[in-house]
Amino acid sequence: MKNKERRPGPKRTAGTAGKPAHGGAPKHKNTSPRQESRPARSATGGEARSVTRAAEAPEAEQRPLIVRTGERPPERVPVILESTGAGDFHLIDSGNGEKLEQYGPYRIVRPEAQALWPKGLPAHVWEKADAIFTGDTDEDGMGRWRFPREALGETWPLSLLGIDFLGRLTSFRHVGVFPEQIVHWSWVKQQVEAAGRPLKVLNLFGYTGVASLVAAAAGAEVTHVDASKKAIGWARENQSLGRLDKLPIRWICEDAMKFIQREERRGNRYDIILTDPPKFGRGPNGEVWHLFEHLPLMLDICREILSPKAHGLVLTAYSIRASFYSIHELMRETMRGRGGVVESGELVIREAGLDGKTPGRALSTSLFSRWVPK
Numbered sequence: 001m002k003n004k005e006r007r008p009g010p011k012r013t014a015g016t017a018g019k020p021a022h023g024g025a026p027k028h029k030n031t032s033p034r035q036e037s038r039p040a041r042s043a044t045g046g047e048a049r050s051v052t053r054a055a056e057a058p059e060a061e062q063r064p065l066i067v068r069t070g071e072r073p074p075e076r077v078p079v080i081l082e083s084t085g086a087g088d089f090h091l092i093d094s095g096n097g098e099k100l101e102q103y104g105p106y107r108i109v110r111p112e113a114q115a116l117w118p119k120g121l122p123a124h125v126w127e128k129a130d131a132i133f134t135g136d137t138d139e140d141g142m143g144r145w146r147f148p149r150e151a152l153g154e155t156w157p158l159s160l161l162g163i164d165f166l167g168r169l170t171s172f173r174h175v176g177v178f179p180e181q182i183v184h185w186s187w188v189k190q191q192v193e194a195a196g197r198p199l200k201v202l203n204l205f206g207y208t209g210v211a212s213l214v215a216a217a218a219g220a221e222v223t224h225v226d227a228s229k230k231a232i233g234w235a236r237e238n239q240s241l242g243r244l245d246k247l248p249i250r251w252i253c254e255d256a257m258k259f260i261q262r263e264e265r266r267g268n269r270y271d272i273i274l275t276d277p278p279k280f281g282r283g284p285n286g287e288v289w290h291l292f293e294h295l296p297l298m299l300d301i302c303r304e305i306l307s308p309k310a311h312g313l314v315l316t317a318y319s320i321r322a323s324f325y326s327i328h329e330l331m332r333e334t335m336r337g338r339g340g341v342v343e344s345g346e347l348v349i350r351e352a353g354l355d356g357k358t359p360g361r362a363l364s365t366s367l368f369s370r371w372v373p374k
Contacts, residue, residue: 063261065300070337073371077328079345081183082362087160089179090352093126094363095119102356103167103175104158106130110173114364125354133173142171157241161185163213165238176208176234180347180365181276184314185214188272191311192218198248199271199311202263204256204302209235209249211274216247223270225252225259227283255283257294260301269307275299276316291320295327299334312372316347324367331369344369 085091088104094115101108109132119126131152135143145152155166160182168176192199192215201220203212208231212224226232232253239245252259256277275298281289295315302313313335317327328344335342347368351360 062257062297063301065297066304068333068336072332073335073338073340073342075328075332076341076343077345078324079343080348080362081345081368082348082350083180083182084350084352084359085179085356086182088158089160089177090356091349091363092354093119093121093351094361098126099363100126100129104156106152106156106167108175109133112363117361120351120360121354131169143173144171145169160210161189161214163210163217163238163244164242165208165210165213166234166241168208168234177210178207178276178365180349181211181316183347184274184316184368184370185211187312187314188215188220188274189218191272192220195219195271195311200269200307201272202260202270202274202305204260204273204275205277206235206274207231207276209238209251212249213239213242213244213247215272216249217244220248220272222247222249223252224249225254225256227253227255227281227287229253229284253284255285255287257289257298257301258283258287260298260305264301264304269305269310271307271309272311273302273306273313274316275302275314276318279318279320291317296330296334299330303334303338310373312370314370315368317367318365320367322367324369327367327369331371335371338371340371340373342369342371 085102090102092100092102092107094100094112095118097111097113097115098109098119099112099115100121101110107129109126109129111133127148129148132146132148133143134146152169155168155176158165158167158177160177160179166176170176188201188211192201199220201212201215201222203215203222203224206212206224206226209224212222212235216222224235226235232251235251239247239249277289277291277295277298279291283289299315306313313331315327315331324344324346328342331344332342345368346364347366348362348364350362352358353360
């Protein structure tokens with residue numbers, strides 16, 4: 001099907017149409033810390049034994065936004081989705097622009113601009129960290145890891161929600177997983193287990209694949225999409241580590257926008273879509289993604305590829321100077337006439353102390369908006 005062909009549908013109008021995306025890639029792509037290597041999910045589900053990468057082709061023509069009519073879905077705001085850690089992770093302490101986290105056997109210190117308050121634990125606790133990220137403190141900056149006691153390996157085993165995967169020290173300060181997302185992963189797991197049928201889940205900007213593995217282990221047919229070949233490789237490593245090679249996951253290395261536009265033309269549909277885009281990223285063929293410029297079209301297409309009995313569309317946004325209301329109102333406009341409800345707010349992680357059980361202050365990590373049927 002040629003790029004300029006259009007599937008029948010509601011009236012369309014010119015709108016923001018950007019180049020394709022990650023998300024982690026995010027996302028994430030190699031130019032974005034949040035999306036150093038995030039995969040984009042495929043549309044068909046089924047067992048996958050190798051990475052699928054689309055052949056290089058001219059950039060797809062961007063279709064205009066659809067003119068949405070009907071009532072905007074009712075809203076639930078603000079919704080604060082809080083976690084205190086799970087499995088091998090918890091936030092020990094934070095303050096003075098840093099956070100001290102426990103990832104399995106290791107204590108790690110990383111920059112955290114939103115930790116404006118003083119540190120709660122004494123200096124000698126922080127000084128016992130196994131790894132400290134140094135260098136550029138901007139979210140998009142690169143740096144290096146310092147090991148106060150002994151050098152650590154690049155990877156180590158971790159577990160969340162019963163899924164085994166590898167923690168990984170990267171030059172963008174990330175560690176191979178975004179644990180605040182566990183609230184979304186738990187929601188997906190519950191939806192899949194209670195559905196009574198295999199749900200089709202699309203994970204855009206899927207990064208190292210923990211969300212995809214959680215969904216597939218619960219019984220979903222998962223399509224995982226990320227523009228970074230390296231991230232897809234990490235995701236496949238995690239799948240093998242957990243002895244989950246037979247799960248129905250398709251790993252797709254492709255620009256997220258190109259992928260969902262093709263799925264729309266093909267008429268493929270998903271019951272749950274997770275999308276976790278970076279604020280900036282590049283696709284495998286140099287496609288450029290800017291969050292504020294391209295997000296409206298991405299959500300518009302995601303609505304079109306939701307199944308008639310969809311369970312939800314989840315958007316998470318990091319590293320942007322915006323209120324959650326910006327993505328909340330965009331989601332409500334996108335879902336006009338579809339019914340359901342839009343709930344939006346922030347994801348936060350609460351400090352849990354050295355023992356992982358002592359509640360402390362809440363650290364905001366990201367914005368989110370989620371459409372669900374009533």
